[in-house]
Amino acid sequence: MQLAKVVGNVVSTQKDPNLVGCKLLIIKKIDEYGEFEKYSSSSTAIAVDSVGAGIGETVIVTSGSNARYVYGDKMAPLDMTIVGIVDEIQIV
Incomplete structure (x- = not known):
């Protein structure tokens, strides 16, 4: 699992039938301090x-x-799923 910040959304009217009804968001990966990962080609992605x-x-x-296990049928072509909203990050 990784931390990320939601930076936008995606609207797609034509998509795989298993994705109908799924909300698609654009995320940008962050580190434990809330800073965006720099110099990473995979730092921006689309997640369900x-x-x-x-x-x-x-x-x-x-x-x-x-990522597929979030949805019951496990047939959706998912590679990234948002599974939690962070309230607070504590580093000791």
């Missing part, structure tokens, strides 16, 4: 929202085959 996140929120994302 499963928790009702909004633009500007810090979220937890899961990727790879684990």
Whole structure:
């Protein structure tokens, strides 16, 4: 899992039938201090929202085959899913 900030949304009228009804958000990966990852080609991505996140929120994302387990049929072609909204980050 990784931390990310929601920076936008995506509207797609034509998509895989398993994605119909899914909210798609643009996320940008961040480090534990809330800073955007620099010099990373994969720092911006599209993720399916499963928790009702909004633009500007810090979220937890899961990727790879684990991202599919959020939806019951596991047939959706998902590579990244938002699984949590972060309230606070504490570093000791």
